[in-house]
Amino acid sequence: MPRDLCRAEEAVVFKDVSFSYSNGFTLMDVSFTIRSGELALIMGPNGSGKTTVLKLMAGMLKPLSGDIYLCGIDTRRIKLSEAARYVGYVPQNPWMAFFNNTVFNEITYVARNTGLSKEEYEARALEVSSWLNIAHLLQRSPYSLSEGEARRVSIAAAIIHDPSVVLLDEPTAGLDYLNKIDYVNIVQKLVLRRGHTVIMSSHDVDLLTLFPEAKVILLNNGRLSFNGYIRDLLSRAHLLLSNNLLLPAPIALSTYLNELLGVGEGSGASVEELVERTVLRKDVIGELICR
Ligand SMILES: Nc1ncnc2c1ncn2[C@@H]1O[C@H](COP(=O)(O)OP(=O)(O)O)[C@@H](O)[C@H]1O
Ligand SMILES: [Mg+2]
Known part of the structure; x- marks a missing residue:
């Protein structure tokens, strides 16, 4: 913990x-x-x-x-x-922040500079690197990593000294999408575990x-x-649009179906009817997605 x-x-x-x-x-x-x-x-x-x-x-x-x-x-x-x-800070672009010759030196940098002993930061490097599935990369150059590996190394570097806030x-x-789901799992474990x-x-x-x-x-x-x-x-999805953000896809779809097509719970519309109406109103979908 x-x-x-x-x-x-x-x-x-x-x-x-x-x-x-x-x-x-x-x-x-x-x-x-x-x-x-x-x-x-x-x-x-x-x-x-x-x-x-x-x-x-x-x-x-x-x-x-x-x-x-x-x-x-x-x-x-x-x-x-x-x-x-x-606090541990993980920058947007991991490559911009790397400056050490090995992944081990990269992830232990903050720990070495926040007063942890050698034994302590070596033990923590092993713990976080196995937790993040990067233990096999410790002697590699950070510049030789894939995008997903580089992001895991950045997280390891930020959490090695066990900060409260990440x-x-x-x-x-x-x-x-798959890497995004992988990242979401890491974030959930950071919070929950x-x-x-x-x-x-x-x-x-x-x-x-x-x-x-x-x-x-x-x-x-x-x-x-x-x-x-x-x-x-x-429930105030217009706030996203008025702040220059898209609606998440499921919200855009349900907003479209419920508000623009009048298809709500109990409307009894068949799948065929929905498809037909959706095709007819694709201009509106385009507008929703582009906004
Ligand atoms: N170091 C800096 N010096 C001057 N302007 C900056 C600096 N960093 C960011 N900005 C400007 O501040 C604004 C907000 O930037 P930022 O916080 O990076 O926004 P976001 O992360 O939401 O994209 C932008 O207009 C950006 O150009
Ligand atoms: Mg930014």
């Missing part, structure tokens, strides 16, 4: 947080909380501020105004190396149906558009 450093009930708290880059992008008055042991999705279109929010959580950026608490600690008051004991930046970007608080950023709306219990924070252009649970978001 993760080291019991995070005693706070709330793993992450944002209180009226604002932040700006010099190019003009501003995160404005963002407030939300993520409970310890919870799975959360930070969703929004490209450029909405998701990575910025993850970096603020990890203490890599500091807020201009407002407060951020990581495991109850004000991130302004701790150095990055101290914050790294509480941040995954766009974890499913560019993965095919290892007890981490897992926070993912993504614009991939499939995650909403793959993690139906997750907390969702929806961002658009640096502003908070929704803060709640998936069931409430899906």
Whole structure:
């Protein structure tokens, strides 16, 4: 189980947080909380501020105004190396973050720099690498790995020191469906078996149906558009469309059938009728999918 450093009930708290880059992008008055042991999705279109929010959580950026608490600690008051004991950050592109000659050196880097002894980090490297099924890769160059292997190595590097909170930046970007399901299984085990608080950023709306219990924070252009649970978001599906996100395929289909074709429970429409009406209204489906 993760080291019991995070005693706070709330793993992450944002209180009226604002932040700006010099190019003009501003995160404005963002407030939300993520409970310890919870799975959360930070969703929004490209450029909405998701990575910025993850970096603020990890203490890599500091807020201009407002407060951020990581495991109850004000991130302004701790150095990055101290914050790294509480949080593991998995970057969007694993290749950009690799800089060691072997997978073993890559996954033990943070552990070696957060004060673990050699015996301890070697034992942990064996534990996480067998857990993530990458023990056979430890002496390989990280640059020789497949996409799926590289992502597992990135996770191993982020969790080796047993942080309470694991941040995954766009974890499913560019993965095919089978690799996505494989990743979803890893994330579920991180939360359920290892007890981490897992926070993912993504614009991939499939995650909403793959993690139906997750907390969702929806961002658009640096502003908070929704803060709640998936069931409430899906019952207000227009929020996804108005925030430049697609509807998840099952929701798009049921919305289409229920609202546009008038096919609801008890309507008695046959499959043939549905097909016929669907074909007739494919312009509408196209519009839904393209929006
Ligand atoms: N280091 C940086 N310096 C200046 N602008 C940045 C930097 N990082 C991100 N931005 C800008 O901030 C905005 C939000 O970026 P980001 O948080 O990466 O969004 P997302 O992860 O949702 O795609 C974008 O307009 C991006 O160009
Ligand atoms: Mg990003």
